[in-house]
Amino acid sequence: MNLPLGHHSLFDYHGCAREMLTDTEAIRSTLLAAVKEAGGTIVTDTFHTFSPYGVSGVVVIAESHVTIHTWPEHGYAAVDVFSCGVSLDQNRIRDRIAGALQAQRVEERRFARGMTPG
């Protein structure tokens, strides 16, 4: 049996509220709350506002991470969630962000990383 070492999800948020996608502090608060609710242990985080607009952020979790990049002009945000083990509730993170961004549509792609002989 092969077991993955990591689980990596790409979440795409379409039709988001544009004012949310430029609000760096609200996005940071949302991601930190989402990680805590999902059972993650936050190591550090870094968020940046880009000119003319758009937010990039990373939350480093123990051996895991969540990132976000926003395009306010397209009402779009790209998120990825990487975790080892199965303790981080990725669906909770996905849904918490969707609610905060008021996304009309969420796409998801999920991948196993590092398949090793188990």
Added chain:
Amino acid sequence: MNLPLGHHSLFDYHGCAREMLTDTEAIRSTLLAAVKEAGGTIVTDTFHTFSPYGVSGVVVIAESHVTIHTWPEHGYAAVDVFSCGVSLDQNRIRDRIAGALQAQRVEERRFARGMTPG
């Protein structure tokens, strides 16, 4: 025509030199050099060593990122590279890391993010 807003690559490194996978400073230096060589503008970075071993790191580039998580006990490292536009040379990052980790095998998966009407 639809244009992607972002390009996201997952690189999996197998059969790496185990002593490299525990060397946080060497991994940080490798990723920073790789991003610069690839044409990226570094915003910030954060790297952490985990107990009993293993390294996690993130380099935040302008509207982009590179992350790494290592499993020394499996000779394995998981990297993801996200970039908007086409200016970041993701292949260069892939190869620079492969060389530094002395990886015997590299897998790659590439995805378009945020397809919008162009």
